[in-house]
Amino acid sequence: MAADVTGRPGRRPGPTETRERILACARRLFAEKGYDGASLRGIAREAGVDPALVHHFFGGKQGVFVAAMRFPIDPAAVLEQVAHMPRERLGEALARVFLEVWDDPARRAPALALLRSAMTNEQAATMMRQFVSSALLGPITERYRIPPLRVQAAVGQMIGMAVLRYVLEVEPIASAPPQELAAMLAPVLQHHLDSS
Amino acid sequence: MAADVTGRPGRRPGPTETRERILACARRLFAEKGYDGASLRGIAREAGVDPALVHHFFGGKQGVFVAAMRFPIDPAAVLEQVAHMPRERLGEALARVFLEVWDDPARRAPALALLRSAMTNEQAATMMRQFVSSALLGPITERYRIPPLRVQAAVGQMIGMAVLRYVLEVEPIASAPPQELAAMLAPVLQHHLDSS
DNA sequence: AGCAGAATTCATCATGTGTTGAATTTATGT
DNA sequence: ACATAAATTCAACACATGATGAATTCTGCT
Numbered sequence: 001m002a003a004d005v006t007g008r009p010g011r012r013p014g015p016t017e018t019r020e021r022i023l024a025c026a027r028r029l030f031a032e033k034g035y036d037g038a039s040l041r042g043i044a045r046e047a048g049v050d051p052a053l054v055h056h057f058f059g060g061k062q063g064v065f066v067a068a069m070r071f072p073i074d075p076a077a078v079l080e081q082v083a084h085m086p087r088e089r090l091g092e093a094l095a096r097v098f099l100e101v102w103d104d105p106a107r108r109a110p111a112l113a114l115l116r117s118a119m120t121n122e123q124a125a126t127m128m129r130q131f132v133s134s135a136l137l138g139p140i141t142e143r144y145r146i147p148p149l150r151v152q153a154a155v156g157q158m159i160g161m162a163v164l165r166y167v168l169e170v171e172p173i174a175s176a177p178p179q180e181l182a183a184m185l186a187p188v189l190q191h192h193l194d195s196s
Numbered sequence: 197m198a199a200d201v202t203g204r205p206g207r208r209p210g211p212t213e214t215r216e217r218i219l220a221c222a223r224r225l226f227a228e229k230g231y232d233g234a235s236l237r238g239i240a241r242e243a244g245v246d247p248a249l250v251h252h253f254f255g256g257k258q259g260v261f262v263a264a265m266r267f268p269i270d271p272a273a274v275l276e277q278v279a280h281m282p283r284e285r286l287g288e289a290l291a292r293v294f295l296e297v298w299d300d301p302a303r304r305a306p307a308l309a310l311l312r313s314a315m316t317n318e319q320a321a322t323m324m325r326q327f328v329s330s331a332l333l334g335p336i337t338e339r340y341r342i343p344p345l346r347v348q349a350a351v352g353q354m355i356g357m358a359v360l361r362y363v364l365e366v367e368p369i370a371s372a373p374p375q376e377l378a379a380m381l382a383p384v385l386q387h388h389l390d391s392s
Numbered sequence: 393a394g395c396a397g398a399a400t401t402c403a404t405c406a407t408g409t410g411t412t413g414a415a416t417t418t419a420t421g422t
Numbered sequence: 423a424c425a426t427a428a429a430t431t432c433a434a435c436a437c438a439t440g441a442t443g444a445a446t447t448c449t450g451c452t
Contacts, residue, residue, distance in 0.1 A: 010418070011417050012405065012414085012417085014411070016419095039408075039409065039410085040409080040410060040411090041408075041410085051409095051410085051411090052411085052412080052413095055410075055412085060410075060411075061409095061410065061411095076401075133416035
């Protein structure tokens with residue numbers, strides 16, 4: 001992953017993919033250590049680049065974070081799969097989408113980064129609150145007329161599973177096959193969303 | 197909360213409660229910012245004390261953390277309330293204990309600190325894994341012969357609720373009355389623990 | 393009274409952090 | 423060919439962190 005062995009300044013020949021490389025490393029480090037734990041310099045080191053370059057491209061650490069976050073989270077596109085579903089299969093659909101996103105490493109990285117960061121960083125927490133509220137709560141709550149508390153209980157079940165499986169990596173849930181988890185998840189989500 | 201306005205060194209007259217004061221501040225700060233976010237110096241500042249004192253008492257930052265963690269988590273005593281319950285009321289009992297602990301600020305602090313810290317700090321993660329495994333999974337799994345995966349799904353539901361309610365403080369779940377949450381929680385926990 | 397030990401502060405070190413401004417090299421548009 | 427803009431590194435700053443060793447003041451035991 002390291003690039004310039006040449007220690008001298010100035011632009012490199014050929015087309016430049018450095019920006020993407022930095023973003024990829026940033027996603028990995030933010031996902032591994034959270035916002036506060038990852039450092040600009042660490043990201044630069046991983047990308048084989050001077051820290052000042054990272055700062056120059058994104059205007060600061062926070063800039064790198066937001067740039068790294070808006071990747072494949074498809075805030076609306078994901079919910080599209082859920083939105084036009086008969087209400088009695090909502091649980092099933094949610095469980096499937098949840099596991100689909102979290103089991104794809106590329107889409108898991110930003111999600112993990114946000115989850116980890118939101119626990120200790122106020123700005124990341126605000127981002128996550130907004131995501132929960134406007135990408136999950138909002139649509140479901142108004143399309144299906146389900147009380148917010150119920151929806152949040154369902155969201156909580158998913159978050160907790162993400163914590164155990166992807167953050168703490170506790171066994172056996174960390175290695176369980178996705179279908180098995182979906183089978184456990186679906187009825188519970190459905191139950192939460194059902195009760196009047 | 198500040199103590200010595202006298203800036204001069206040496207032992208203070210009278211009996212000393214400084215150690216406890218430091219621990220209290222440590223619990224608060226670890227709960228607010230997590231292990232990596234809280235600093236030795238910040239704790240010392242809050243306690244109105246020199247950073248070196250904290251180091252002297254607990255032998256380092258990690259020492260402060262473990263000392264702050266082993267407070268009122270009663271690893272076994274809490275589960276006592278659950279352990280001798282008929283299996284069909286396990287969900288109810290778990291939900292009650294969960295909300296009881298998390299709604300008492302004194303007992304919530306260490307729990308919150310561990311939850312927040314475990315997301316980015318490997319040692320805290322290990323602590324939390326051990327707590328989940330040996331204080332929740334172990335007892336329930338072998339006393340009631342419930343598959344670990346099921347128990348973890350139930351634990352996940354509780355963790356997720358803690359995240360939404362106490363870390364992110366999303367409304368309306370952050371302000372919902374405990375009984376309402378217990379009423380939503382109990383049947384779901386029971387369901388997880390029921391299915392063969 | 394005296395003395396070991398505990399409590400407490402001070403000054404300091406090495407390290408890591410985000411940020412900034414200037415310098416240098418290449419690419420691109422005219 | 424030339425000029426502007428972009429990419430890239432370097433050097434440095436101001437600051438915070440955890441840790442350490444020495445110095446000072448008090449308590450408690452004998």
